[in-house]
Amino acid sequence: xxxxxEVDDSMRNGVDTATLFATLDAVKQAPEAAxxxxxxxxxWQSGTHNxxxxxxxxxxxxxxxxxxxxxxxxxHPAVLVGQDHGPxxxxxxxxxxxxxxxxxxxxxxAARNIKLTEVRSTVTGDIDLNGILGLDPEVRNxxxxxxxxxxxxxxxxxxxxxxxxxxxxxxSAVYDVITNGVPVTIEVDAA
Amino acid sequence: xxxxxEVDDSMRNGVDTATLFATLDAVKQAPEAAxxxxxxxxxWQSGTHNxxxxxxxxxxxxxxxxxxxxxxxxxHPAVLVGQDHGPxxxxxxxxxxxxxxxxxxxxxxAARNIKLTEVRSTVTGDIDLNGILGLDPEVRNxxxxxxxxxxxxxxxxxxxxxxxxxxxxxxSAVYDVITNGVPVTIEVDAA
Numbered sequence: 202x203x204x205x206x207e208v209d210d211s212m213r214n215g216v217d218t219a220t221l222f223a224t225l226d227a228v229k230q231a232p233e234a235a236x237x238x239x240x241x242x243x244x245w246q247s248g249t250h251n252x253x254x255x256x257x258x259x260x261x262x263x264x265x266x267x268x269x270x271x272x273x274x275x276x277h278p279a280v281l282v283g284q285d286h287g288p289x290x291x292x293x294x295x296x297x298x299x300x301x302x303x304x305x306x307x308x309x310x311a312a313r314n315i316k317l318t319e320v321r322s323t324v325t326g327d328i329d330l331n332g333i334l335g336l337d338p339e340v341r342n343x344x345x346x347x348x349x350x351x352x353x354x355x356x357x358x359x360x361x362x363x364x365x366x367x368x369x370x371x372x373s374a375v376y377d378v379i380t381n382g383v384p385v386t387i388e389v390d391a392a
Numbered sequence: 393x394x395x396x397x398e399v400d401d402s403m404r405n406g407v408d409t410a411t412l413f414a415t416l417d418a419v420k421q422a423p424e425a426a427x428x429x430x431x432x433x434x435x436w437q438s439g440t441h442n443x444x445x446x447x448x449x450x451x452x453x454x455x456x457x458x459x460x461x462x463x464x465x466x467x468h469p470a471v472l473v474g475q476d477h478g479p480x481x482x483x484x485x486x487x488x489x490x491x492x493x494x495x496x497x498x499x500x501x502a503a504r505n506i507k508l509t510e511v512r513s514t515v516t517g518d519i520d521l522n523g524i525l526g527l528d529p530e531v532r533n534x535x536x537x538x539x540x541x542x543x544x545x546x547x548x549x550x551x552x553x554x555x556x557x558x559x560x561x562x563x564s565a566v567y568d569v570i571t572n573g574v575p576v577t578i579e580v581d582a583a
Binding site for chain 1: 444487
């Protein structure tokens, strides 16, 4: 029983809380370890179809690679003059937001000793394509608004489950990027 | 020869320019057709591992679905206390930016009668995880800066190829979202 309890305690919600807290302590001692650079590579295929690969990154002081190379096609559907080989680029943004809030929520629940049984979400983004089509200068290119709807079930009262999501939002990298923006520099080698 | 030329003219860079211009004309006549809602669904798996699906969307006045359901796992690598079942959420943001700029560039090149032979890019995002770890209140949660590096080859002078990317940036939905931000509303059903 003791052994089982210890395993449960250190692996709540599939989160290795012992490692999580050890990582926090390590970064407190060496803040430079927390400087990461993430990367995505892309190669145009044809028309609006292109292929992204995610593999290498820098973190904890050295170059690293994911355990495998992740490959993602992006495209437009036929109604937007593509061939639907993958989601549109703007859909990947919504996926990123849901994924970030969900991962944070699971970590925070584990740290607060709350067992989750279900976490589902749908993210919607409203966009008026008169913007990117250049047909209405009053319309922006990007989403006008994004709405995230979560369903969370677990062994804590509803207000405690809501607080998990609020803390996840307060510490979400993607939520910060989308709501506050990031400076982007573009360089070109053309021949 | 005439037939071949016509085919080439209407399918430059894999872009069906006849349909592209017809779509623009149709939206000019009925601006409401350009109102889209994109969506991503997500289900938590375990720990930082969760699974996104992209399938349904609304556009041109009706509910639509992609030709197939796209499924994307997201996770953290071991060094960030995950199991590396997929890219991190923040890496999907970089992929979305590269994909959006690339798709726009191919469309614009076709409209300008420029034949592309190669378009590659790498997007890097610098992030200090002292922010999301809550260890330094001076550090933001999201990327501090994002840099996009493109290599573009085609049958036009280098300055014309650079102009393609500049116009793509000026009309990119994801570039707008990332540089200018979008209001995000979060709703929770907790039990």
